[in-house]
Amino acid sequence: MNLLESIRVALEGVRANKLRSFLTTLGIIIGIAAVIAVVAIGQGGRAVLMTEMEKVGTNIFVIYPDWRNQEQSTGNKFELSDMQVLKDKVPAITHLSANSSNMDDVRGPKDKKYCQVRGVSSDYAFTSKLTMKKGRFFSSEDDSLSQRVAVLDEALADEIFGRTEPVGNMVSIGNTPFLVIGLVAKGESIFGFGENVNAYIPGRAWRNMYGDYINELEGSAVSKEKVQETMDQTVKVLERRHRGSEYASQSMEQVMQSANKITGIMTLIIGAIAGISLFVGGIGVMNIMLVSVTERTREIGIRKALGARRKDILIQFLIESVVLCILGGIIGMALGIGGAFLIAKVAKWSPLVSWWTALIAFAFSAAIGIIFGMLPANKAAKMDPIEALRRD
Amino acid sequence: MMIQVSQLAKIYSTGAHPVVALKDVNLEVKTGEFVSVMGPSGSGKSTLMNLLGCLDTPTSGSYKLDGIEISTLDDTGMARVRNIKIGFVFQNFNLLSRTTAQRNVELPMLYAGIDARERVRRATTALERVGLADRINYRPNQLSGGQVQRVAIARALVNEPAVLLADEPTGNLDTRSGEEIMAIFQDLNRGGATIVLVTHEWDIALHTSRIIHFRDGSLVDDEKVENPRKAVEQLTKLGPGNQNNTHASEISALVVPSGEVPFVQTVSEFDARRGDAQ
Ligand SMILES: Nc1ncnc2c1ncn2[C@@H]1O[C@H](COP(=O)(O)OP(=O)(O)OP(=O)(O)O)[C@@H](O)[C@H]1O
Ligand SMILES: [Mg+2]
Numbered sequence: 001m002n003l004l005e006s007i008r009v010a011l012e013g014v015r016a017n018k019l020r021s022f023l024t025t026l027g028i029i030i031g032i033a034a035v036i037a038v039v040a041i042g043q044g045g046r047a048v049l050m051t052e053m054e055k056v057g058t059n060i061f062v063i064y065p066d067w068r069n070q071e072q073s074t075g076n077k078f079e080l081s082d083m084q085v086l087k088d089k090v091p092a093i094t095h096l097s098a099n100s101s102n103m104d105d106v107r108g109p110k111d112k113k114y115c116q117v118r119g120v121s122s123d124y125a126f127t128s129k130l131t132m133k134k135g136r137f138f139s140s141e142d143d144s145l146s147q148r149v150a151v152l153d154e155a156l157a158d159e160i161f162g163r164t165e166p167v168g169n170m171v172s173i174g175n176t177p178f179l180v181i182g183l184v185a186k187g188e189s190i191f192g193f194g195e196n197v198n199a200y201i202p203g204r205a206w207r208n209m210y211g212d213y214i215n216e217l218e219g220s221a222v223s224k225e226k227v228q229e230t231m232d233q234t235v236k237v238l239e240r241r242h243r244g245s246e247y248a249s250q251s252m253e254q255v256m257q258s259a260n261k262i263t264g265i266m267t268l269i270i271g272a273i274a275g276i277s278l279f280v281g282g283i284g285v286m287n288i289m290l291v292s293v294t295e296r297t298r299e300i301g302i303r304k305a306l307g308a309r310r311k312d313i314l315i316q317f318l319i320e321s322v323v324l325c326i327l328g329g330i331i332g333m334a335l336g337i338g339g340a341f342l343i344a345k346v347a348k349w350s351p352l353v354s355w356w357t358a359l360i361a362f363a364f365s366a367a368i369g370i371i372f373g374m375l376p377a378n379k380a381a382k383m384d385p386i387e388a389l390r391r392d
Numbered sequence: 393m394m395i396q397v398s399q400l401a402k403i404y405s406t407g408a409h410p411v412v413a414l415k416d417v418n419l420e421v422k423t424g425e426f427v428s429v430m431g432p433s434g435s436g437k438s439t440l441m442n443l444l445g446c447l448d449t450p451t452s453g454s455y456k457l458d459g460i461e462i463s464t465l466d467d468t469g470m471a472r473v474r475n476i477k478i479g480f481v482f483q484n485f486n487l488l489s490r491t492t493a494q495r496n497v498e499l500p501m502l503y504a505g506i507d508a509r510e511r512v513r514r515a516t517t518a519l520e521r522v523g524l525a526d527r528i529n530y531r532p533n534q535l536s537g538g539q540v541q542r543v544a545i546a547r548a549l550v551n552e553p554a555v556l557l558a559d560e561p562t563g564n565l566d567t568r569s570g571e572e573i574m575a576i577f578q579d580l581n582r583g584g585a586t587i588v589l590v591t592h593e594w595d596i597a598l599h600t601s602r603i604i605h606f607r608d609g610s611l612v613d614d615e616k617v618e619n620p621r622k623a624v625e626q627l628t629k630l631g632p633g634n635q636n637n638t639h640a641s642e643i644s645a646l647v648v649p650s651g652e653v654p655f656v657q658t659v660s661e662f663d664a665r666r667g668d669a670q
Contacts, residue, residue, distance in 0.1 A: 005502060016490060302486050305447055306547070307475020307503040309468050385474075386447045389486065 010320040024288040025328025027281025032329050032361050035274040036336025040351035046263045053256050058224040061231045064216040066248040077245050078214035089237050092230040095123035095220040102210045106199050107172045108160030116198045119206020127218045135167040135182030138202050146204035150178035154186050156197045227251045282372035289321050289376035301388025314381035321373025329365025394586045395421035400453035402439050413439040414609045426581040428597040429590045431606030437590045441559045445480045446470045458554040475503050479548030481558035485540045487532045493543045494528045500551045518546035538569025558589040574599045575623035
């Protein structure tokens with residue numbers, strides 16, 4: 001008996017027992033639907049996360065003191081003079097900013113706010129991909145002259161200035177007056193929270209106020225491929241200049257990789273759960289197929305009496321269970337995709353159904369059909385024709 | 393020689409005591425013979441038929457069918473013999489109940505690997521041959537017992553088997569349907585078919601040319617029938633089914649001496665007539 005004929009017979013069987021077939025495959029339907037939905041949502045979220053990170057720039061890196069291996073966890077690990085040396089010795093660095101940070105009161109005409117006051121270099125606007133809404137970011141001249149100019153995040157400006165125009169007006173940081181020269185546009189964050197409320201001032205001005213202290217260096221390499229090399233060179237130069245100090249580095253690329261790793265682990269966990277549910281579904285299919293084989297003993301006897309070989313019967317029942325599982329898989333897929341889009345309407349990102357997810361789900365349901373159909377099909381194939389015919 | 397059985401025995405040892413269903417059976421059936429098997433209930437007739445039909449394996453002895461020693465065959469070989477060498481007709485019909493006559497008749501061809509178009513063609517021809525041309529797409533529950541058994545016969549002969557085996561094919565049928573079935577068998581036999589048939593009824597056995605008798609699992613008698621009854625003549629005597637005899641003359645006109653008119657027509661005519669009268 002050829003394959004097409006077997007599939008036809010199997011479909012006739014499914015059609016003859018619609019409700020039972022549906023209930024049989026319910027486990028598969030739910031399992032596949034869950035996998036498809038979760039993977040679609042996960043993939044969608046990951047895609048959004050990745051584009052967000054791409055926006056930040058994959059050739060950005062940060063150097064900070066490695067406190068783990070050091071007895072004395074105090075003391076300045078960076079010097080301002082490092083900046084020029086690094087720019088000279090590591091030509092792959094295109095931009096470099098020395099970042100310091102402290103919490104302080106920022107007072108405007110309307111209100112005051114206790115927030116992060118960041119002392120940074122002029123390159124910071126580039127390395128942190130700041131978009132100016134109004135005015136400008138401070139220049140390297142502003143920095144070297146330790147000008148008392150400030151750039152505010154839009155949210156901060158709104159809060160302390162109210163309706164007054166901030167650019168061109170004064171704020172006091174701590175007790176020092178600063179001239180506001182620019183506003184940083186609100187980033188559109190996917191996470192919806194953690195809206196930035198920072199004041200940025202030139203590094204020298206910051207050090208004059210809070211002390212000679214640098215938290216980290218933030219840089220940009222010529223290309224994504226050069227990031228690792230650039231970071232390594234930077235660390236080497238720094239360690240030569242500051243004997244006994246150790247530095248750690250991290251690139252956006254690494255952050256993305258670890259984010260990827262996390263989503264990978266999540267997928268694995270979901271996969272395991274899905275595997276269990278599909279396993280249970282498979283047991284259900286096997287159970288019903290065993291019942292079906294018993295019910296159709298006479299049919300098996302007739303077929304054997306007419307010349308069906310063991311192989312023919314085996315294939316017939318295997319195909320029947322595969323057809324059942326694939327039908328379940330298709331229904332599950334439809335439900336899963338539908339569910340994912342429904343959830344997507346509520347959540348912010350759109351789900352991503354890749355063709356390989358569908359393919360894997362399809363292959364998986366077929367595999368379940370084969371694996372769990374094997375026992376019933378084998379039972380059917382091994383029946384003795386005369387015994388089978390005697391049964392009613 | 394079509395069937396050659398020597399020292400065949402079948403012992404069932406499933407129960408508490410082993411049951412000797414057949415012992416020391418020696419039997420030869422020539423090609424083209426029409427044999428009936430008789431004997432009291434439990435004498436081993438069905439057991440013999442199942443062995444001849446390769447549905448079961450003997451405990452000992454040898455069985456050659458059309459030159460093939462069956463005991464040397466494995467499972468697949470037995471299936472193949474059942475498929476192309478044997479046409480089996482059961483007392484309880486054994487059609488697939490949810491499947492049309494056409495598809496039922498196609499089944500043996502399915503396992504013989506015959507392609508779809510040829511299957512349809514041959515199934516149609518076989519159903520025409522048993523007078524069911526107009527019932528091709530009926531399911532068993534839409535057919536009378538006699539018609540169902542005719543579908544089963546069509547199925548049995550569709551692969552042109554070497555031998556037709558029938559275990560009480562008329563056992564569940566009324567006299568008229570039984571005669572119709574016998575008419576088909578006689579027609580097939582005239583065409584050269586080898587047929588072995590089990591029956592309880594002398595009326596049926598007397599249609600065949602040789603009767604063998606069983607008792608307690610042994611072949612006890614083997615007799616020749618001098619003048620086998622002709623089913624077609626019996627049908628004429630019975631008249632057109634359960635109706636009165638108004639059409640008797642027309643029917644007898646149709647039923648001309650055997651061999652001259654293909655039987656097919658006579659049976660289908662009878663059927664058509666019964667349909668008309670209802
Ligand atoms: N599967 C079986 N297991 C045990 N004993 C069996 C089995 N099949 C048949 N028998 C026994 O074998 C003997 C012959 O049975 P068989 O069916 O061949 O008789 P039969 O001549 O066909 O009878 P009937 O005319 O009633 O159909 C009986 O005694 C029966 O009980
Ligand atoms: Mg019997």
